Amino acid sequence: MQTNNQTSGIIDLQYGGGGEQMNKLLDDVVFHYLRNDILNVRHDGAFLDLEGRLAFSTDSYVVSPLFFKGGNIGDLAVNGTVNDLAMCGAVPRYLSLAFIIEEGFAMQRFVDIVKSIRMAASHAGVQVVTGDTKVVEHGKGDGIYINTSGIGTLHARAAIGIDNIREGDAVLVNASIATHGMAIMSEREGLQFGSDIVSDTAPLNHTVLTLMERFGGGIRFLRDATRGGLASILHEIATAGCFGIDLVEERLPVLSDVRNACELLGLDPVYVANEGVFICVVPDSIREAVLETLRIEDPAAAHIGTITTDHPGKIISASAFGGRHVVHPLVGEQLPRIC
Amino acid sequence: MQTNNQTSGIIDLQYGGGGEQMNKLLDDVVFHYLRNDILNVRHDGAFLDLEGRLAFSTDSYVVSPLFFKGGNIGDLAVNGTVNDLAMCGAVPRYLSLAFIIEEGFAMQRFVDIVKSIRMAASHAGVQVVTGDTKVVEHGKGDGIYINTSGIGTLHARAAIGIDNIREGDAVLVNASIATHGMAIMSEREGLQFGSDIVSDTAPLNHTVLTLMERFGGGIRFLRDATRGGLASILHEIATAGCFGIDLVEERLPVLSDVRNACELLGLDPVYVANEGVFICVVPDSIREAVLETLRIEDPAAAHIGTITTDHPGKIISASAFGGRHVVHPLVGEQLPRIC
Amino acid sequence: MKYLTEYRNPALVKDYLAKIHRAALHPWKIMEVCGGQTHSLVKNGMLGLLPENVVMIHGPGCPVCVTPMSLIDQAVQLSLLPDVILCSFGDMVRVPGNRMSLLQAKARGGDVRILYSPLEAVHIAAANPAKQVVFFAVGFETTAPSNALAILYAKKLGVSNFALLASHVLVPPAMEAILDDPFCSIDGFLGAGHVCAIMGLGEYHPLAAKYRVPIVVAGFEPVDLLRAIYHTVLQLESGQYEVENQYTRAVREEGNKRAKEVMYEVFEVGSQEWRGIGHIPDSGLVIKDTYRAFDASRIFMLANRYANRPSACIAGDILKGYKKPFECPAYGKACIPANPLGAPMVSSEGACAAYYNYR
Amino acid sequence: MKYLTEYRNPALVKDYLAKIHRAALHPWKIMEVCGGQTHSLVKNGMLGLLPENVVMIHGPGCPVCVTPMSLIDQAVQLSLLPDVILCSFGDMVRVPGNRMSLLQAKARGGDVRILYSPLEAVHIAAANPAKQVVFFAVGFETTAPSNALAILYAKKLGVSNFALLASHVLVPPAMEAILDDPFCSIDGFLGAGHVCAIMGLGEYHPLAAKYRVPIVVAGFEPVDLLRAIYHTVLQLESGQYEVENQYTRAVREEGNKRAKEVMYEVFEVGSQEWRGIGHIPDSGLVIKDTYRAFDASRIFMLANRYANRPSACIAGDILKGYKKPFECPAYGKACIPANPLGAPMVSSEGACAAYYNYR
Amino acid sequence: MCLAIPGKLAAITSQLDDVFRIGRVSFEGITKDVNLALVPDARVGDYVLVHVGAAISIINAEEAARTMDALRLMGEDLNLESDADE
Amino acid sequence: MCLAIPGKLAAITSQLDDVFRIGRVSFEGITKDVNLALVPDARVGDYVLVHVGAAISIINAEEAARTMDALRLMGEDLNLESDADE
Ligand code: SF4
């Protein structure tokens, strides 16, 4: 792009005006990196050919910092919506992509984000087929916000629903928890600490596809644990039906450095945000088979609890020595507990 | 909602943390006003049953002011995506809805916006089936940003594509231009003027459906003129193929008060943003029939120009006395021209 | 709109065009000094309708285009100070400075506000007592009284955190500079209607007499412009060189007395740099000592820290009428409105942008 | 983690529980003064594992919970000033003031930053010279030296736009106030481990002797706590009332000499209001005159403009050990962590929140 | 340069002193509050030229009528009525 | 109150003067730069208790070992080795 702003390397309001500059931004970055047959049509919307039942999901990504160990807002935005579709038992197919860029954002960082989006989309096997770009005034954004919406085709054998959960079902988690949240936290102003904690943002659709193929309706419920941590998802289960959950504290998989970072800031890993982590509720009879499948991807996968009718609506966590405490839902955001 | 914040009436960061407060916000406002069978499932995504070819589109809405004569960001967000789908020749069916709320935003205004969304969705005949809510820190947003993505089913007779345009085709516009942009401008800080100009934000899908039913593939190209105004859309046409456009300046429909507001600020209506305005390219043979159909909705619908091979890539506007000038694409945002 | 639309009547336009075609027997070069008139001529496609022997030359009459780059640098500098709100007319914010434009400064966090009126900036100052509000006051004689008024208004309201970063230019000295140039080939002038609405015709009589050029004061609508061109041609063909007022509904011989009082209450005549032309003595207005408290350049002791960028831009030749924009090697190539090399490509009233946008 | 994880060993926990069950022959009420210990007891579900005749009473040892509402009002007020950056520990920002909490002030545009350390606030001040940075410094003796350090650090670096809004409380006077109460039924105390790491045991010997209560200094991990409870029960059953250190890896008889020096360099003992309890003489630390330039309450001449809201909260009874949270009529109904009526419901160390969150 | 538009002074909306008057100017459907300090003689009903928020000149209605008469005369065969009247 | 966590002083990262030292403290996989002004005797290799960004106490390794010995003795039959060593 031969414009002043490319040279000076920042995105200003002119890029959002719907004029020539915006077209250059789209041509030189967005369409350049994300091109595919459907997106290339460049109409107001994308034309899709799909068969069967669909899943449809949306999420906006407002993470800070934008770049962190293990990823950036770009792959987060792809994986997040891919995962929400996967949690429906669907095969994610197409994504929309909408940017809200704060003026002054560095062109190079935008390019880096778009490249990550391309990588993440190709890794997850989805296509970005339609998009939108807005530029807002300085002080009215936070660098960049991204919304992705996604369409997937429901797997023929999928029968996922919170209503399918039964007493005695096993609650499984696919991977260590709290990793992503602590990777982000380690770079926040006022809290920084040194660590090698790397966000585990990842697409879960391939794993879910395997689960569907092998177990079909045996997978009764799936949900990825993002904001609000594991506790939020468990609460959804506990408040939806007439069940409670018995958690076994020592079985919660937490990487040791992640746990230590939580100790330092006084945080409880069950409330820390995740990416690439999901809960899976299955009949106890297939528990070990499902775990085995999950452990191919991540040996940390664990059986963390059981659905119970003993204390409906409540999640009770038991420690190794028999101490029990209630896991309440998060109030607001978990803030570092210092004193 | 019996919380401090409801009493004090503002949305703070706790509403975005994924915890209990956020669930209350969703229950008491979003799900309360927008409930429908699909949304009520409250999974990570919505389950849809759709037949045939689909259209898929996304847009973020970052308008300021949020409330203006004739509408607010809520109906804008619904109509905008509905219209993008309609421009594909599709019947809009389902919307996703994602909010990015700046902390401190008044709960009442949020409720007003959600109510407008409900009204607009019902008016357009679409359902909001999945959503997302984020709260960002004060000074990192602008009250509220909304993203909607939409899915529609392609009309059986639709064959819309910029490649279908031919020399001699008529370029029609369905309504007066520049109205929405000037309604917004009249309330901007530093530019305010008094007027009764009311934004004409409206869903265009019903009109487009009629066009599809009556003319099918005869409608060669459709595009709503939003940011960048009419000129941007005309430029897309002029740069896509090997055609130019001859515009007849005096045929451009502009309401007289809108025109006067443009005079005052030194703006050219062809660059002013629209909502509810679209361009329609048709063979000259059906021009009058199409115009007649458009005029049922708005008598201002007009034949504004012709596709030509005389000056490929260029839009030339002719005045009543024969003066000709080139209509260039907008550079950045059109700013009031004062001196 | 009354007093506007009737001067766009197509039949009258055609009639005047026919009259000009009949009247113009010799080749004439007529300069419209005013950028607003350039804009109107080009946007209405009138240059293509005039007879070939009547050539319009686009003068330096766009205040945005002639604002020196060093002043834009200063505005940029001010806007980036944490406690300054820099207000500007919309046209000004895209003009490139040596480092960046105001729009780019805004993207870097500068608090730049686009206003319709300098008086609005006084209200912003009143609403932000902890900030220093600076209005980037550019303009010709038309705008200078309004800018002066903003200072008087701030004083009246007791708003002390308001100031102007002023860069005012005067038309007659510029015309004289152009006419003094030995290569000058301009035969007649269209007088700038709204400048004359303020200043009256007094300054133009000696110019017309000294340089033996007709000066016909013109409005901005197609009929206004063609009428003035027609009367210029009539004078030229008959060897006259009068100051003639063809914009009588807005311009009086004596101008607007009160506006001049207000202007000279706050400003006094001084030397001024014109971008693309250079310094012209007595061609600008500077804030008087009495109002130094409202003068941003004194409040902030602004240093001019950037050397002007060398540039391929031939703005000077364009503004003086020696060359047409398309004769500039950069025109439409390295220099386009999205990436202007020189100021005349920025403002829609700039000669280069007017050509690029409407031809 | 070394020195942490080994004190969570389940086998040891079970062993100590068995020991306590065997040793406790009479009914005893033991107060853990420290909120961190409350948190650990509740989160680890240990209250349900103790014998019925050993009842733990949760003391006023959460600095967030005892910070007076008027001070929160002042912090809110400061945060809303345009040129102030108000920094705070995370626990503090949700505590309701009379008008609003700091989190709500933030939503209204207040610049509130959540920090891990007061020293970080000094860096923020250095990076924002045009702003006044105020750190909302709450804490017991554990935290006071670090807060004092922040002032010394700012002074050392020449950072003059940094100040503390300080509210420090001292443990021994609070224990004495509780023991002086005629209705007091507490038989023994767990000493606050990290307070003692700073202060040593010197202040506790006279208390134990005067009131004839055992005081056993405890750490924070399950084994630490149970060990200390066990030794308290042993003393009680044998009629002893010694100060006993069961947290020897962190606590020395004399405490941390340097930390005390730093603390008394900046602060001096003064009267202090405890939320829910009232004023207790000599129970707080105030910034010395020498450091007045770093004292936000003097820099800003803060007025306490809001009358305390009447409230159903029985925090005082809870903090003094007369009542358990579930005996409060508001507990779990009008008062929940999402909408705390009183401070003990806010901080996860507050007695009410600890009960609500983990029981 | 100097975009200025004629509008009709519809009302005086405030008067700080003899000099500082603010008036509401109507542009057929659009209104704008305009500073009248530069046109002390402007009365309600007058047309004023508005530039950057201030009225800089009062339209001389007589002169305008004279011009229009001349134009009408010149283009007798043309239809000049359309927009010429209020 | 007073959340404080033991970590190993891995390095002195800066020294403003005799009093103001900053050290990097390691918490097994996590590091944090910590003010050492309150623990003038702390040496690299020592464990310190970290509270709100400052080290407030040096862990008494001897006392800790004594405690652990007592605990080991008490629970001879229990496996207490797991996390006790570095
Ligand atoms: S085209 Fe550009 S470079 Fe050439 S004279 Fe005009 S402004 Fe200067």
Ligand code: SF4
């Ligand atoms: S439950 Fe709430 S109202 Fe009751 S004592 Fe605790 S904090 Fe106060």
Ligand SMILES: [Mg+2]
């Ligand atoms: Mg989603």
Ligand SMILES: [Mg+2]
């Ligand atoms: Mg999601």
Ligand SMILES: [Mg+2]
């Ligand atoms: Mg999800």
Ligand SMILES: [Mg+2]
């Ligand atoms: Mg779009």
Ligand SMILES: [Mg+2]
């Ligand atoms: Mg993981």
Ligand SMILES: [Mg+2]
């Ligand atoms: Mg779209």
Ligand SMILES: [Mg+2]
């Ligand atoms: Mg759109």
Ligand SMILES: [Mg+2]
């Ligand atoms: Mg569109």
Ligand SMILES: [Mg+2]
């Ligand atoms: Mg979501």
Ligand SMILES: [Mg+2]
């Ligand atoms: Mg319209």
